[in-house]
Amino acid sequence: MNERELTFEEIALRHGSDKFRVHSFQKIYDRILTPRRHEPLRLLEIGVGGEGYAVGGSSLFAWRDYLPNAQIVGIDIYSKVEVDGDRIRTVVCDQSDPIALNALNREHGPFDVIIDDGSHMGPHVAMSFHTLFPLLATRGTYVIEDIQTSYWPHYGGSSLAPACFDTAVRWIKIAVDVINRGEALDPTLFPASLGFDIAELHVFHNIASFVKGDGSSDWRSRVLTEEARAAWLGHDRALHGDLSDAYQELLADPGKLLRLLQVVSGAGGLDAFLALHARKSVALES
Numbered sequence: 001m002n003e004r005e006l007t008f009e010e011i012a013l014r015h016g017s018d019k020f021r022v023h024s025f026q027k028i029y030d031r032i033l034t035p036r037r038h039e040p041l042r043l044l045e046i047g048v049g050g051e052g053y054a055v056g057g058s059s060l061f062a063w064r065d066y067l068p069n070a071q072i073v074g075i076d077i078y079s080k081v082e083v084d085g086d087r088i089r090t091v092v093c094d095q096s097d098p099i100a101l102n103a104l105n106r107e108h109g110p111f112d113v114i115i116d117d118g119s120h121m122g123p124h125v126a127m128s129f130h131t132l133f134p135l136l137a138t139r140g141t142y143v144i145e146d147i148q149t150s151y152w153p154h155y156g157g158s159s160l161a162p163a164c165f166d167t168a169v170r171w172i173k174i175a176v177d178v179i180n181r182g183e184a185l186d187p188t189l190f191p192a193s194l195g196f197d198i199a200e201l202h203v204f205h206n207i208a209s210f211v212k213g214d215g216s217s218d219w220r221s222r223v224l225t226e227e228a229r230a231a232w233l234g235h236d237r238a239l240h241g242d243l244s245d246a247y248q249e250l251l252a253d254p255g256k257l258l259r260l261l262q263v264v265s266g267a268g269g270l271d272a273f274l275a276l277h278a279r280k281s282v283a284l285e286s
């Protein structure tokens, strides 16, 4: 009789990383990765764990046991060489260094699965994502853990001006636009200049995963004719053109936006302010 395969949750709980004990991310990983469990995947995890030079590696051991045919690579700013072993390699690499990430990809990639559980600093998360997502294998999965740090200033985020900082949540929101860009009336608004084709986005409590598209045209609109696009864009400009200018002006200056949020809180919020500003009733100076 064949023995039942352990779920990721069962394996994860044996290895005891905080992503399993504190966050219960194992349930999410079971959903995301089980369909590809037996493939010869290349998996990269950013952040091996252990405080400083302490060894860590719980999650890399869990990936090894859960994905029997996968090669596992972990990067960290500290050497974690003691973790290396059967199908596991660790590399000293800073997730905020695009040159080092490119070299890593050349040597060990392209990766099918990337998990960012590193510093959780917004600019680092964004740098890793923008460097590595375009290099991910087609239909590959990119996971960002602990996205709640986007709301906390000591991680480079903010709860007051979430659109102004280079955080995971900001990029997740932009990813919604990228996935639906075929229906944006101005095709230059959410350009492929972001350098990647996102096919799927899954957002859960504190964790999100992106699936890379294959570059095919399935994002192109099936519902908009070019005539409708042109007519509706003219209509949109007439209704919201000024609002769009005001919004772009604010986004370009986070300090100004923060001051304005203080001014407008309790008076209808940012949308009300933007509407007022669009009618030139409120000055933007500090």
Ligand SMILES: C[S@@+](CC[C@H](N)C(=O)[O-])C[C@H]1O[C@@H](n2cnc3c(N)ncnc32)[C@H](O)[C@@H]1O
Pocket: 017, 018, 019, 045, 046, 047, 048, 049, 050, 051, 052, 056, 057, 058, 059, 060, 075, 076, 077, 078, 093, 094, 095, 096, 117, 118, 119, 124
């Ligand atoms: C939360 S721990 C990782 C835990 C591990 N993934 C697990 O689940 O057991 C975060 C790790 O990221 C590493 N780290 C911090 N800043 C980094 C950076 N800029 N680049 C790469 N790793 C970094 C830390 O040294 C630490 O080992």
